[in-house]
Amino acid sequence: MKVLVVGGGGREHALVWKLSQSPRVKEIYCAPGNAGIASLARCVPVAAEDIPGLLAFARQEKVDLTVVGPEGPLTMGIVDSFSEAGLAIFGPTARAAAIEGSKVLAKEIMAKYHIPTARFASFTDAREAAAYIREKGAPCVVKADGLAAGKGVIVCETVAEALKAVETIMVQKAFGAAGARVVVEEYLTGEEASILAFTDGERVIPMVPAQDHKQVYDGDRGPNTGGMGAYAPAPVCTPEVQRAALEKILIPTVRAMAAEGRPYRGVLYAGLMITPDGPKVLEFNARFGDPEAQPVLMLLESDLVEIMEGLLAGRLSETDIRWRPGxxxxxxxxxxxxxxxxxxxxxxxxxxxxxxxxxxxxxxxxxxxxxxxxxxxxxxxxxxxxxxxxxxxxxxxxxxxxxxxxxxxxxxxxxxxxxxxxxx
The missing domain is CATH 3.90.600.10 (Phosphoribosylglycinamide synthetase, C-terminal domain)
Known part of the structure; x- marks a missing residue:
């Protein structure tokens, strides 16, 4: 079969690397790819967010399965476009991917369905956000509502830092349209972890838990990045934590999305804070994490193509998903x-x-x-x-x-x- 991987980063290289190990895959394309991916796949000069261009290419080459790496094309509706054209594609629809595309939406869904997360308020007016911060005090976390490449979250130790964060996001528009709304939320204490799961909209199967390192410098200092490294499995995710994450967060979220008319299929990524009260959601992503995908996919023993096809067919419960020890x-x-x-x-x-x-x-x-x-x-x-x-x-x-x-x-x-x- 022919597979097209959309994207050109480390996550996409890991996906291409894993997909290339499937005996069923005869040819892999990657759009746009990079210098490393070029050793395993044919790189195609089509941007990851050029949905018409990607669709035309997939039709022309008779691609059997498209796998979407980054969040941008997912929130823009690439899955909807390919599905309407009768092409198999792995990832959530635009309405489902909005759980990552809008932090406000994600928080509202969690509040409505009692999914554990930090207390929050959202604002479209910078002065109202500033007044709320002055009233509530610090520490707190200020987040741009939309996609900001992992950099739109600012942890603020003081009220002054939080006010500056609102200024940066909403007034200076450091993240563009992504900062038209902000979420101001309670500062949670604990250790962070990431639990990704495969879901076909009904069955939810978690992957090996991982831990990302967001800050640029040792000791979790400096500004947030897209991720400076990751490892799996993360020992902070004890069996009890993993069970709580599945039963109180992952399964309820998939059910909530279905109830909201946003049925979710693909990879659901829960960024968690493991607090003394159990795991709480920091954020949801609608795809494999980067750099979590790299160690997690390295530990995946099963054929990723078989998993993706089983998921798309609604047969995830019948799909064999095994993990390597270590x-x-x-x-x-x-x-x-x-x-x-x-x-x-x-x-x-x-x-x-x-x-x-x-x-x-x-x-x-x-x-x-x-x-x-x-x-x-x-x-x-x-x-x-x-x-x-x-x-x-x-x-x-x-x-x-x-x-x-x-x-x-x-x-x-x-x-x-x-x-x-x-x-x-």
Whole structure:
């Protein structure tokens, strides 16, 4: 069969890598892809959000299955367009993907259906948001309503910081139209985790729990990024936490979406805070996380094509989903200056010397004059699997020593929370 993967980042490279292992897949296309993906798939010069262009290509090449990586095309309705054309596509419809596209909508659904999350209020007027912050005090979290590439969430320790966040999002429009509304919510304490699940709209099957590292610097300092690394499984998600997340969050959310006329099929990502009162939702995403997809897919033993086809046919309960024992760790190598401004076009060396049992998933790379160069903020995701988390951490960090580009930055503490937890 022919498969088209939409997107060009590290998540999409991991998807292409996993899909290429299926004996049923004969050819993979990726739009637009990147320099690393090009070794496994035919990269197509069509933007991920060019839905008419993608549809025309899929028809022309008689693509059997399209897999959507990023949130943008999902919220724009790529699944609706392909489905109406009779083409198989993996992902939620625009109405379902709105659970990620609008934080206000997600919070309202959680409030209505008693899904555990932080207390909140939403605003379309900056002065009203500021008045609410002054009344409620800090710490708090200020979020742009719409899509902001993982950077529209600002954790505020003081009232002054929260007021500045409202100014940045709503007045200066740092995230454009995504900041037309904001959510101001209670600051939750605990440890974060991500639980992704496959769902066909009825059955919900969680994946191995993971933990992302959002802040740019060690010790969870600095501004939020799209993610500086991840590992799985996350020991903070004990069997009790996983059961609570499934029974109180994932299943009720899928049922709530159906009740709201937004039936959900695809991958549902729950970003959680594991509080003393149990898991609470920080955010929902409508697709595989990035960089969580990299370690999670590395641990997936089953054929991803079989899972996706079973899900689309409403037969998820009959689908075999198995996970490899052990752990996987992904360390992101980023451009200097990210998540702020950064330079592109830096030559990347050493990729051919990385041990073959370590996967280097390309995120922001391109080919220039026969050389791989940087083309984004997050450049590479060095991902290693081992019998346990300490060994996987050691393996990933040893492998990244082979790689270099000017300004290369990475966190040196990916997975440390797991090590600390295992010591206790």
């Amino acid at each position: 752990a996987a760790v992904c360390v992101v190598l980023a451009s200097g200056g990210y998540p702020g401004s950064y330079e592109k076009g830096k030559i990347i060396s050493g990729l051919d010397t990385v041990p073959p049992d370590v996967a280097v998933f390309h995120a922001g790379t391109a080919l220039k004059d026969g050389q791989v160069v940087t083309s984004g903020g997050r450049v590479l995701g060095v991902t290693a699997m081992a019998p346990d988390i300490p060994a996987a951490i050691e393996k990933a960090y040893a492998a990244l020593e082979h790689i270099h580009f000017a300004g290369m930055h990475y966190r040196r503490d990916i997975g440390r929370k797991a090590l600390n937890r295992n010591k206790n």
